[in-house]
Amino acid sequence: MVRSMTGYGRSVINEQSTDIIVEVRTVNHRFLDVSAKIPRSLLYIEDQIKKTVQQSFSRGRVDVYVTIDGDGYTDRELVVDWDVLGQLVEKIHAAKRKYNLSGTLDVNTIASQSSIFEIMEKEQGLGELDEHIIYALQEACNQALTMRNSEGEALRKDVENRLEFISDLLERLENHRYLVLEQSRKRILERIQEYFQEDTREDSRIYQEVALLAEKGDISEEITRLASHVKQFQIRLEGEEAIGRQLDFIVQEMHREANTIGSKSTDGSTGEWVVQLKSELEKIKEQVQNVE
Numbered sequence: 001m002v003r004s005m006t007g008y009g010r011s012v013i014n015e016q017s018t019d020i021i022v023e024v025r026t027v028n029h030r031f032l033d034v035s036a037k038i039p040r041s042l043l044y045i046e047d048q049i050k051k052t053v054q055q056s057f058s059r060g061r062v063d064v065y066v067t068i069d070g071d072g073y074t075d076r077e078l079v080v081d082w083d084v085l086g087q088l089v090e091k092i093h094a095a096k097r098k099y100n101l102s103g104t105l106d107v108n109t110i111a112s113q114s115s116i117f118e119i120m121e122k123e124q125g126l127g128e129l130d131e132h133i134i135y136a137l138q139e140a141c142n143q144a145l146t147m148r149n150s151e152g153e154a155l156r157k158d159v160e161n162r163l164e165f166i167s168d169l170l171e172r173l174e175n176h177r178y179l180v181l182e183q184s185r186k187r188i189l190e191r192i193q194e195y196f197q198e199d200t201r202e203d204s205r206i207y208q209e210v211a212l213l214a215e216k217g218d219i220s221e222e223i224t225r226l227a228s229h230v231k232q233f234q235i236r237l238e239g240e241e242a243i244g245r246q247l248d249f250i251v252q253e254m255h256r257e258a259n260t261i262g263s264k265s266t267d268g269s270t271g272e273w274v275v276q277l278k279s280e281l282e283k284i285k286e287q288v289q290n291v292e
Helices: 040-054 082-099 107-111 126-196 204-215 220-237 244-264 268-288
Strands: 007-015 018-027 032-037 060-069 074-080 117-123
Touching: 007 126, 018 126, 032 040, 040 060, 040 126, 060 126, 082 107, 126 220, 126 268, 220 244, 244 268
Parallel strands: 032 060
Antiparallel strands: 007 018, 018 060, 074 117
């Protein structure tokens, strides 16, 4: 199955007047890279989140966002840093004495010092919260998988159409190569005769050399290998495992054969077909970059 690496899923669970929101966003990546954006109070379940994601995806960049909206699982407490507060009062009084300053230290001045006061959340019922988060994560992953499968199916159809067009181009090249070889032999022989300014048609050695030179422009081996790569590509498209890296390798090999055909081409038709061939391979390569 062809599966895209682009997907999105979102799950919301409401418990104890609290909304647990889990979002999963996936994009293409060479390997599986999981990143969890979660509240600091939930860092202890980060590894569990990553293991859950690994059960659903084998490749791609996966961003997990967890949001807890509500107070059902937390109690808030105002915490005062008494040591810092004591130092503040002491230093202000010392400054007044040393520099003969006037004025009083009031409550508003103390309350404005953010470094002294902090609101802390004390988690309640974390075990139950963990279960809800993991359940919501699994639901979000399933939604992302559904989207990846849907996009993968569209991607597969597009690639198959391009492979069919490439096969047609290869058939044209195969049928045309005989004419190219004959034209190449005739052109080489004419140049030899022109150079020597004498009839060389009776010299078998000349014909052997002409044949060898003409064969250097033969593209039959490249066409055969390229057709084999097309078949291998089509077989991989029907596989159930992650096939993105395999397809990427095959496309590289197809590009190599297409470049060799281009370097050997000596006529306009072959050159035009090679341009079309490279164009289709480049589009397939772009699609393959997003296959899991």
